Amino acid sequence: MIGLRAVTKRYGDRVVLDAFDLALDDGAVTALLGANGSGKTTVGRLLLGLVAPDVGAVEGVAGLRRAAQFQENRLCEQLSAVGNVRLVLGRAVPVAEVVAALRAVGLDDESVAKPVHALSGGQRRRVALVRALLPEAELVVLDEPFTGVDTAAKALSLAWAAQRLVGRTALLITHDEAEAAALGARVVRLAGRDAAGRPAAECDGGSSDLDPPV
Amino acid sequence: MTSTSAADTAAPTGDRWRAVRPLLAAAFWLAVWQLAALALHQEILLVSPVRVLARLAELVPTADFWATVGRTTGRITTGFVAAAVVGVMLAAASAGSRAVEALVKPLVTTIRSTPVVSFIILVLIWASSDKLAAIISFLMALPIVHANVLAGIRQRDPKLLEVATVFAVPWRRRLLAIDVPAVLPYFVAGCRTGVGLAWKSGIAAEVIGLPSGSIGEQLYQAKILLSSADLFAWTVVIVLVASLFERVVVSGLSLLERRVSAGMSGGVDAGVAP
Numbered sequence: 001m002i003g004l005r006a007v008t009k010r011y012g013d014r015v016v017l018d019a020f021d022l023a024l025d026d027g028a029v030t031a032l033l034g035a036n037g038s039g040k041t042t043v044g045r046l047l048l049g050l051v052a053p054d055v056g057a058v059e060g061v062a063g064l065r066r067a068a069q070f071q072e073n074r075l076c077e078q079l080s081a082v083g084n085v086r087l088v089l090g091r092a093v094p095v096a097e098v099v100a101a102l103r104a105v106g107l108d109d110e111s112v113a114k115p116v117h118a119l120s121g122g123q124r125r126r127v128a129l130v131r132a133l134l135p136e137a138e139l140v141v142l143d144e145p146f147t148g149v150d151t152a153a154k155a156l157s158l159a160w161a162a163q164r165l166v167g168r169t170a171l172l173i174t175h176d177e178a179e180a181a182a183l184g185a186r187v188v189r190l191a192g193r194d195a196a197g198r199p200a201a202e203c204d205g206g207s208s209d210l211d212p213p214v
Numbered sequence: 215m216t217s218t219s220a221a222d223t224a225a226p227t228g229d230r231w232r233a234v235r236p237l238l239a240a241a242f243w244l245a246v247w248q249l250a251a252l253a254l255h256q257e258i259l260l261v262s263p264v265r266v267l268a269r270l271a272e273l274v275p276t277a278d279f280w281a282t283v284g285r286t287t288g289r290i291t292t293g294f295v296a297a298a299v300v301g302v303m304l305a306a307a308s309a310g311s312r313a314v315e316a317l318v319k320p321l322v323t324t325i326r327s328t329p330v331v332s333f334i335i336l337v338l339i340w341a342s343s344d345k346l347a348a349i350i351s352f353l354m355a356l357p358i359v360h361a362n363v364l365a366g367i368r369q370r371d372p373k374l375l376e377v378a379t380v381f382a383v384p385w386r387r388r389l390l391a392i393d394v395p396a397v398l399p400y401f402v403a404g405c406r407t408g409v410g411l412a413w414k415s416g417i418a419a420e421v422i423g424l425p426s427g428s429i430g431e432q433l434y435q436a437k438i439l440l441s442s443a444d445l446f447a448w449t450v451v452i453v454l455v456a457s458l459f460e461r462v463v464v465s466g467l468s469l470l471e472r473r474v475s476a477g478m479s480g481g482v483d484a485g486v487a488p
Binding site (some may be wrong): 048049065066067068070074083087088090131135 | 374376379381382384395
C-alpha cells in the first residue's frame with residue numbers, strides 16, 4: 001500500500017500538512033482535491049520522494065519506478081517533444097510509439113519534431129502529460145495535468161490518459177471534479193485552513209458524488 | 215527611379231560607412247604615429263609604422279619566423295587546453311563534493327591572486343624554460359574556467375534536475391540533455407577570457423624564461439639590441455596570432471553551443487531525439 005501516515009510537513013513556520021493520512025488505491029487513480037495552498041502539491045512531492053516529512057512516514061514507495069507531471073511543465077527547451085519523452089523512456093520504446101502517443105493527445109507531426117520552446121503552452125502541457133504516462137511507472141503523480149489545455153485537446157488528452165491509467169496506481173491533483181470522474185478516480189479532499197490557520201483534517205470519502213464539499 | 219529605390223541604395227552606403235569607420239580611425243592614429251616618429255627622428259625611442267611594416271615584411275617570409283610562431287602557439291595552446299580540461303573536471307568535482315570544493319577553493323583563489331611574475335620565477339626554478347609558457351598559461355586560464363563552469367553547474371534548473379531524479383534518468387542522458395546545455399554558455403565565456411590571459415601571460419613567461427626559438431626570446435633580443443622595429447613587429451605578430459587563436463576557439467565553441475541549443479548535438483540526438 002502506497003501512502004502517507006500521520007505526516008506533518010512545515011515550510012518554515014507554515015504548517016502545510018498536519019498529521020495527514022492518505023492511502024492510494026492499488027492499481028487505481030486517487031484524486032486529491034482542495035483549495036490553493038491546501039498542500040496538494042506537497043503531498044505529491046512527498047510521494048515522489050522530493051521532500052521528506054518532518055513527522056510521520058511515506059510508505060510503500062521504496063524502489064518504485066516513479067513518473068510525474070509536475071505543476072510546471074519542466075521540459076528540456078532545446079529538445080523536441082519526442083526528445084523530451086525519450087529522455088525519460090530511453091531507447092527501449094520505439095520512436096513511432098512516442099509519436100503515436102503525442103498524436104493521440106492532439107499534437108500534429110510538425111509540433112512533435114519542433115524544439116518544445118516553439119510550442120504553445122497547451123501543447124507543452126500535453127508533452128509533459130505524455131512524458132508522465134508513457135513510461136511503465138509503478139507510481140504516477142499528475143499535478144493539475146490539463147492546465148492551459150483547450151477544450152478539444154483536453155477531451156483527447158483525458159481519453160488517452162484514462163486509457164494509460166488503467167490498472168496503475170496514481171495520484172491526480174486537481175481542482176476539477178469532472179476531471180477526477182473522467183479518470184475514474186476516488187476523491188479525497190484536502191481542506192483549506194481552519195479558524196486557527198492550521199490545515200483542517202482531510203475528508204476521505206468513497207466517491208466524488210457522495211462527498212459533501214468541505 | 216522612385217524614392218524606394220533611393221532608400222535601397224542609401225542603406226548599403228550607410229553599412230559601408232560603418233564598416234569603413236574603424237579603418238579610418240586606425241589610419242588616423244597610424245598617421246599620428248608616423249608623424250610623431252618623423253618629428254622625433256630617433257628610431258630607438260619611437261620607430262615609425264613604415265619601418266615596422268618593412269621589418270615584418272623581412273620576417274614573415276623566413277622559415278624561422280613560422281617555426282618561432284609555431285613553437286610559442288603550441289606551448290600556449292597546450293597550457294590553455296589543459297586549463298580548460300582540468301578546469302571543467304575540478305568544477306565538476308567541486309560541485310559534486312563539499313570536501314573537494316573546500317580543498318580546491320583556496321588553491322584556485324591563491325593561483326588567481328598571485329602575481330604572474332612570481333609564478334614565472336617559481337616555475338623556472340622547478341621546470342625547464344621549455345615547459346614554462348605552457349605551465350604559466352595553464353595556471354592563468356585555470357581559475358577562470360573553473361569559476362565559470364562551477365557557476366554554470368550551480369545555475370542548472372533545479373526543477374529539471376528533479377525531473378531527472380523522479381524518472382531515474384541515467385546520468386549520461388541527463389548530462390547531455392540537462393547539464394551540458396546549462397553549463398556550456400558559462401564554459402564558453404570562461405574560455406573567451408581564459409584564452410586572452412593565456413596568451414598575455416605565456417608571452418611574459420617566455421620573455422623571462424627565454425626558451426630558445428620563441429616569440430618571447432625575440433622580444434628579449436629586441437630589448438638588448440635596442441631594436442624598436444623588432445619589438446613592434448613581434449608585438450604586432452602576437453596581437454594578430456592571439457586574436458586569430460581566440461576567434462578560432464570562440465567560433466568553434468559557439469558552433470557547439472548553437473548545435474546543443476538546437477537539440478542537434480550528436481550525443482543528445484542519438485540518445486533521445488528522433
